[in-house]
Amino acid sequence: MKIYNSIFILFILINIIHNVYSESLLWVDTTNTRSFMDPLGWTPQQQPSASDYTTINNNAQVFEKDNNINVASILLEGSSSLSLENGETAAKNINLKSTSSIQFSKMFTDTFDFYGSSKMIIEEGAILANNSDHKILNVGFYDNSQFYSNCVSCGILYFGTNFIFNNESSLNLAGTVLGPLSDSVYIFNHQSKSKLSKIQISPTYASTEFIFKDNSSGSVSEVFDNSIFLVNSSFFGVRYGILMHDQTKMYVDNNAWFLSYTGYISRVRDLEISNSGYIGNSGDFYSEGNFLNINSFGIIESIPGNLHLNATLTTLNSGTARSLNGSIHIYKKVVGKLAYFHINGGNLFIHPQSNTSLTDSHIYIREGGRAYVSQDATLILERTTFNNEGGTITTNGSIIVTPSSSILNEKDFFIQSSIISTNKNSDIPLDNKGSINLNAVNNNIQNSNLNNNIYDDSSASGSSSNNKKDIRLEVNIKNTGSIKVDKNHNVYIKNYQQSGGNSSFVFDNSNINSNETIKFDNGTIHGNGTFGNSLDQNSGQLGSRNETISIDINGNYTLNTTGSILIKIESEQDYSKINILNDADIKGNIEIKVSKHLINQENKELNIIKYSNLNSNGFNSVKFKTYDPASGDEEDQEENNCLKSSTTKSSFSVLVGCGKKSLSGGAIAGIVIGCAVGVIAVVSIIHYRSRIALKLRHSSIAMKLTTMKANK
Known part of the structure; x- marks a missing residue:
């Protein structure tokens, strides 16, 4: 107790001494x-x-x-x-x-307050916290007060939590380093105005936030004259906007965070993000200078704003660009090595005339994200993966791939242009587990409400073209999903293999070319067009029960025992046809679905499959079905006089119909005339025979009279 009393008395004495000696x-x-x-x-x-x-x-x-x-x-x-x-x-x-x-050179203090158009000027100096542990320093600007800093190389302002500009106050910096020592907030209220010229913002130890409220400077802070933002190991936030002029630069380094909230950062001339630095943008971020470098695990992210990468050169060396329900726009040249693009529910737009080259890198489109390669844009993938894991990819520009690259599609892939390999002998996989549509117009993207003519789909070829369009896919396609080729296309595929019971390949009046045999292990293939090489069907179904097909195979055709062909016959003119240029080795099954209206008509032989030579005994089994075109009801049928199949060395045909022939008027007239002629002939014969008999009778009587006379 005595100790506490002593401390209390000492405290009182200190205050008394302070009051005595304070003036x-x-x-x-x-x-x-x-x-x-x-x-x-x-x-x-x-x-x-x-x-x-x-x-x-x-x-x-x-x-x-x-x-x-x-x-x-x-x-x-x-x-x-x-x-x-x-x-x-x-x-x-x-x-x-x-x-x-x-006006001063170096100031140590805890609080600044400015009222009534007052000014603070710093030249060749610094403002520092007035304590060793860098406690909070409050700075308030009110009324029409102004802050000026002009330093060629050494001006340093170390501020703390509250750096507030109110009313008509303004911040005017030139050649100055802003270096907050604790969690700092720069708040610009009301009609405050700020002009940052030739500055360096370097919050080395703290979290810093720029907040522009109300109508302060038109909600925009302007940065001029070769200014430099250095955000190092700290947090730096911007609300409403920063407009950067001239040759300004921004550096975000050493785990620093730079956040742009609801406003925009415009005309960032040069920007570097490195050493796990992070820029997060919820408004509009415009990079328009000579370079944008994202290095050493640096990250730039749209959450969910727009990142406009319009620098002359954007590099990502072990850097990442991400979009979370936002958009990343590439306008010029992007070079990435060990780079990552993550598009989660957002967009990646590669604009016309741009060039994006990625090496040992990764692009991930996820959770409803979209990637669009515009016409006249180029995307180069060198030892790089391009994975669509739940979004949409649309390519209307060129994609160039090198060995050890790969493409994976698990959702929607609209291919409107070619995928070119730098090595024609390499095996570059395109693994499709979703849906691929060749040259389909992607209405989802075309109808999206995007900013200011971000891209133009008007030049994209649609399905209405009368001339066939060439698309080269110099990759090995493994299809376990679905592929649809729109009408009138010449499609080259380096290698194609289809597997999976739900897989499908559908084409419409198009040519499918390959230097290798098309491998068809499962699923379905149907449509109209030409395979420019051989087709090897191990299993699955060629054809359709619901529509007629017309397929030409300019090579050999092999059908193994577990595979089948589906044929539909709607009429004598409309029925499925398969023409094989060379040999056929058929060992599987065929199912023929015939309209019931053809059964009672006259027998008609239809050549269903043609080939140059049959290298087998034909189908293991032939099954017939009839259907009602009106109701769609089907019924199994045994092969009979009304439904017969025939296999020869050059074709497989079906004889349909068992109705009797009806007689025409000419036939009936012929029969009548024939009968009349017959009757006349019979009557003539009878008459002739009667005359002969009578004549013989007369002759016999005469002979008998002569004999009697002689005997007398």
């Missing part, structure tokens, strides 16, 4: 320009000390040169001014009012 000094010499440390300028007349509270007013002009100042506080008002050169100034509190101004 309030008032500057009284308003006619002469005197030194701050001159006792004659003060009342009481004494040299200011560390415990003194000083006030300078009434247009007084005070200076100090080459000496250090250490006082408790400094208050300037009434248009007075204080100029401090070379030495160091320490004051716990500094207040400027009524158009007063202060």
Whole structure:
């Protein structure tokens, strides 16, 4: 208890001593320009000390040169001014009012307050926190107060939490480094205006945030004249906007975070993000300078704003560009090595005339994300993976791939242009587990409400073209999903293999060419067009139960025992046809679905499959079905006189129909005439025979009379 009482008494004594030795000094010499440390300028007349509270007013002009100042506080008002050169100034509190101004080289303080059009000017100096552990320093600008800093190379402003600009106050910096020492917030309220010129913003130790509120500077902070933003190991936030002019530069380094909220950052001339630095953008971010470098695990992300990469050269060396429900726009040249693009529910737009080259890199389209390669744009993938894991890819420009690259599609892939390999002998996989549509117009992207003509789909070829369009896919396609080729196309595929029971390949009046045999292990293939090489069907179904097909195979055709062909016959003119240029090796099954209206008609032989030579005994089984075109009802049928199949060395045909022939009018007339002729012939014969018999009878009587006469 005695110890606590002693401490309390000591505390009281300290305060008494402080009050005894603390003075309030008032500057009284308003006619002469005197030194701050001159006792004659003060009342009481004494040299200011560390415990003194000083006030300078009434247009007084005070200076100090080459000496250090250490006082408790400094208050300037009434248009007075204080100029401090070379030495160091320490004051716990500094207040400027009524158009007063202060100019100094280096200032140690805890709080600044500026009122009534007052000014603070720093030249070749710095403002530092007035304590060793860098406690919070509050700076407030009110009314029409102004802050000026002009330093060729060394101006440093170290601020703390509250750096507030109110009313018509403004921040004017040139050649100055802003280096907050603790969690800092730059708040621009009301009609405040700021102009940052030739500055360096370097919040090395702290989290820094620029907040522009109300109508401050039109909600935009402007940066001029080769200024540099250095965000190092800290947090730096911007609300509403920063407009960067001239050759300004921005560096985000060493785990620093730079966040742009609802506004925009425009005309960033040069930008570098490195050493796990991070830029997150929720508004519009425009990179328009000579370079944008994202290095050493640096990240730039749209969350969910727009990143406009319009620098002459954008590089990603072990860097990442991400979009979370936002958009990344590439307008010029992007070079990436060990780079990552993550598009999660957002967009990646590669614009016309742009060139994106990625080496040992990865592109991931996920969760409804979209990637669009515009016409006249180029995407080069060197030992790079391009994975669509739940979004949409549309390519209307060129994709160039090198060995060890790969493409994976698990959702929607609209291919409107070619995929070219730099090595025609390499095996570059395109693994399709989703849906691929060759040259289909992607209505989802075409109808999207995107900003200011981001791209033009008007030149994309649609399915209405009368001329066949060439698409080269110089990759090995493994299809376990679905592929649809729109009407009138020449499609070259280096290698094609289809597997999976739900896989499908559908084409419409198109040519499918390959230097290798098309491998068809499962699923379905149907449509109309030509395979430019051999087709090897191990299993699955060639043809359709629901529509007629017409397929030409300009090579050999092999059908193994587990495979089948589906044929539909709607009429004598409309039925499925398969023409094989060379040999056929058929060992599987065939199912023939016939309209029931053909059964009662006259027998008709239809050549279903033609080939040059049959190298097998034909189908293992032939099954017939009839269907009602009106109701769609089907019924199994046994092979009979009305439904028969025939296999020869050159064709497989079906004999359909068992109805009797009806007689025409000419046939009936012929029968009548024939019958009449027959009757006449019969009557003539009977008449002729009667005459002969009568004649013979007469002859016999005459002979008998002659004999009787002789005997007499």
